Amino acid sequence: MRLKFREESLYSLLFLTPAIVLVxxxxxxxxVWNVYISFTDWKGLIPSYRFVGLExxxxxxHDPVFWTSFRNNIILIILFVPxxxxxxxxxxxxxDRKIKFENGFxxxxxxxxxxSFVVTATLWAWMYDPSDGVLNTLxxxxxxxxxxxxxxxxxxxxxxxxxxxxxxxxxxxxxxxYLAGIRSVSSEQYEAAIIDGANQLQLYRYxxxxxxxxxxxxxxxxxxxxxxxxFDFIWVLTSGGPGTSTFILAVEMYKExxxxxxxxxxxxxxxxxxxxxxxxxxPYLYWSYGGEKE
Amino acid sequence: MKTxxxxxxxxxxxxxxxxxxxxxxxxxxxxxxxxxxxxxTPVKFVFPPYFGAYRExxxxxxxxMLNSLLFTTFATIFSxxxxxxxxxxxxxxxxxxxxxxxxxxITLGIFLPYQSILIPLLRIITKLGLYNTIPxxxxxxxxxxxxxxxxxFTNYYYEVPDELVEAAKVDGANPLKxxxxxxxxxxxxxxxxTAIYQFTNIWNDYLFGLxxxxxxxxxxxxxxxxxxxxxxxxxxxxxxxxALIVAIPTLFIMIGLGKxxxxxxxxxxxxx
Numbered sequence: 340m341r342l343k344f345r346e347e348s349l350y351s352l353l354f355l356t357p358a359i360v361l362v363x364x365x366x367x368x369x370x371v372w373n374v375y376i377s378f379t380d381w382k383g384l385i386p387s388y389r390f391v392g393l394e395x396x397x398x399x400x401h402d403p404v405f406w407t408s409f410r411n412n413i414i415l416i417i418l419f420v421p422x423x424x425x426x427x428x429x430x431x432x433x434x435d436r437k438i439k440f441e442n443g444f445x446x447x448x449x450x451x452x453x454x455s456f457v458v459t460a461t462l463w464a465w466m467y468d469p470s471d472g473v474l475n476t477l478x479x480x481x482x483x484x485x486x487x488x489x490x491x492x493x494x495x496x497x498x499x500x501x502x503x504x505x506x507x508x509x510x511x512x513x514x515x516x517y518l519a520g521i522r523s524v525s526s527e528q529y530e531a532a533i534i535d536g537a538n539q540l541q542l543y544r545y546x547x548x549x550x551x552x553x554x555x556x557x558x559x560x561x562x563x564x565x566x567x568x569x570f571d572f573i574w575v576l577t578s579g580g581p582g583t584s585t586f587i588l589a590v591e592m593y594k595e596x597x598x599x600x601x602x603x604x605x606x607x608x609x610x611x612x613x614x615x616x617x618x619x620x621x622p623y624l625y626w627s628y629g630g631e632k633e
Numbered sequence: 634m635k636t637x638x639x640x641x642x643x644x645x646x647x648x649x650x651x652x653x654x655x656x657x658x659x660x661x662x663x664x665x666x667x668x669x670x671x672x673x674t675p676v677k678f679v680f681p682p683y684f685g686a687y688r689e690x691x692x693x694x695x696x697x698m699l700n701s702l703l704f705t706t707f708a709t710i711f712s713x714x715x716x717x718x719x720x721x722x723x724x725x726x727x728x729x730x731x732x733x734x735x736x737x738x739i740t741l742g743i744f745l746p747y748q749s750i751l752i753p754l755l756r757i758i759t760k761l762g763l764y765n766t767i768p769x770x771x772x773x774x775x776x777x778x779x780x781x782x783x784x785x786f787t788n789y790y791y792e793v794p795d796e797l798v799e800a801a802k803v804d805g806a807n808p809l810k811x812x813x814x815x816x817x818x819x820x821x822x823x824x825x826x827t828a829i830y831q832f833t834n835i836w837n838d839y840l841f842g843l844x845x846x847x848x849x850x851x852x853x854x855x856x857x858x859x860x861x862x863x864x865x866x867x868x869x870x871x872x873x874x875x876a877l878i879v880a881i882p883t884l885f886i887m888i889g890l891g892k893x894x895x896x897x898x899x900x901x902x903x904x905x
Contacts, residue, residue, distance in 0.1 A: 346807060346808075347726060347807075347808055350703075350722075350726070350807065350808035350809055351722045351726045351727060351808070353724050354718040354719065354721065354722045354726075354808075354812075355718075355719060355735070357718070357779075358715050358716075358739055358779050358783060359717040359718075359735075359738075359739070361715070361775065361776040361779050362738070362739050362742060362776070362779055362780065364757070365750065365754065365773075365774070365776035366741075366742045366745060366750065366776075366777075366780075368753070368767035369749075369751060369753035369754055369757070370745075370749055370753075371751050371901065372752075372753040372756075373749055373750060373751075373752055376752055376753070386756070410814035412882065430648065433641065433644060433645055433648075434645070436641060438641070438642075438645065442891075444645055444649060445891075445895075446888060446891050447649050447652050447653060448648065448649075448652050449887065449891070449895065450652065450653075450656070450884070450887055451652065451655075452898070453848045453883050453884070453887035453891075453894060454837065454880050454883055454884070455836070455838075455839065455855050455879065455880070455883070456837070456839060457837075457839050457855040457856075457858050457859050457876075457879070458837075458858065458876045458879055458880045459655070460859075461859075461862065461872055461873070461876040462655040462656070462658075462659050462873070462876055463655060463860060464862070464872070465655075465658065465659065465662065465869050465872065465873060466654070466655055466658070468869070469793070471670065471671050471675070471869070472675070473654065473658040473675040473676065474656070474790075476674055476675055476676075476678060477674075477675075480674065482661070506765070507651070507652070507655075511652070512898060515637065515895055515898055515899055516898075516899055518691075519899045560744070564744050564746070567746050568746035568747060568748060570748070570839075570840055571839040571840060574839075574859075575839070575859045577861065588748075589746070589748050590743075591734065592748045593748070594752070596752060602752055606752055606753065608748070608752065609746075609748040609749040609750075609752070610749065612746045612748050612749055613745075613746060613749035613831060615746075616744060616745070616746050616865075619744075620741075620744040624737070624741075628733075628737070
């Protein structure tokens with residue numbers, strides 16, 4: 340029996356080794372290393388690890404581009420997160436009405452989410468092209484000239500254009516999450532509400548939506564964390580421009596680190612991003628693991 | 634009631650147009666000559682279609698597409714295998730708080746903003762001599778795939794009855810034998826879902842490819858596509874053809890195997 344037990348632990352250890360080594364090195368060790376780099380003066384291609392304390396952070400918090408990026412990040416979160424949640428909920432409710440071709444509609448709405456951000460950014464670059472692009476031409480055709488815009492080349496519009504396209508890409512995801520949530524509401528509850536004389540609107544308002552707390556929260560966290568690390572789409576579509584009008588922290592981090600080779604400075608922006616995502620994720624994990632405790 | 638159904642369908646169809654518009658205009662534009670692109674409306678097809686843009690885009694993207702296919706396939710296999718082994722241990726061999734702590738330790742990476750490991754990652758990969766190589770891409774994507782594959786498999790194995798494993802244990806089978814003869818065969822559905830999810834995710838990645846590759850030897854299709862934007866500035870037909878070529882694998886997965894991909898998304902998966 341004792342031998343058996345030892346054998347089992349040995350196998351457990353063996354099976355766990357690849358995951359623990361990879362996660363240990365590529366995530367935890369890398370995080371610590373990055374934080375350490377943010378305390379050094381590493382500039383240029385050759386690493387330098389001279390310790391300068393919080394100097395990078397002092398410069399960072401006095402850098403107007405950092406605050407522009409931070410502000411844009413907040414705007415992105417405020418519009419993109421609820422926008423994606425509400426549109427996804429609407430689509431899920433529409434699709435939950437015993438629709439013919441439900442699978443077809445669902446696939447089409449979810450299609451953008453299955454694509455690379457580089458692909459969708461390329462498609463939207465053409466949508467938003469001010470001279471020959473899809474949207475402006477379409478609006479001219481439909482005599483809706485007042486809707487024409489310079490889109491991503493107008494610094495006052497660019498960020499909102501980016502957010503609109505991101506909602507297009509993510510609402511299919513939130514729709515899937517909500518549809519799964521709606522489908523898990525038991526049919527007894529539906530029947531009970533209908534017997535009580537609830538109409539369709541009341542049915543959703545008082546029976547279905549209150550039960551969507553869990554999917555809402557998990558989608559909320561996913562969207563929040565995405566807002567922090569969103570880089571691919573913005574980098575390909577606008578590179579942060581025009582000017583710094585679509586800079587967010589992830590874009591600034593890349594630009595400082597790899598375009599200007601200010602590695603230590605970039606590492607300090609990355610650390611700020613990490614702390615922000617901790618602030619979102621840890622309460623959620625606490626809530627979800629705490630809530631499921633037997 | 635009839636009119637309400639009608640309004641419902643009209644709404645669904647209106648949304649369908651909104652969601653499809655970027656794809657639609659990409660297809661029409663990719664089949665035009667450069668002159669036709671500026672002379673005609675983006676949403677209209679021209680006849681006869683012109684395939685030159687696809688030829689041009691494909692000649693640029695051929696090698697990067699092969700690179701992507703190669704490292705995506707291997708990184709998918711490795712990350713799925715590791716996820717399955719780890720999930721088996723966490724759900725069936727270890728019990729109680731050790732298992733829970735390890736699960737959190739491994740899966741916390743799901744929420745990691747990759748910016749916060751990017752510089753050390755570049756250093757590690759360079760130090761290993763894997764910068765701008767396919768093995769470097771495989772290693773990177775395997776490592777960052779482990780958190781999500783472990784989560785998906787652990788959740789799946791929680792549902793597997795303990796008796797199944799216990800019975801084999803009583804018969805004297807060791808954990809490896811139990812894994813290969815019992816656990817592996819019954820988790821084929823989880824392998825399908827996780828592999829499809831991973832393939833899509835790795836294929837779609839841009840950031841790692843951008844930082845870890847330079848030349849054609851290992852450059853992913855997504856990075857090359859982004860570069861086409863610079864080298865074919867106003868050639869929208871070539872850009873659209875390129876975007877559609879790079880999208881093909883994941884489009885087919887979504888259309889043909891969408892059921893499994895959706896299961897991956899809805900069981901706690903994240904993108905980007």
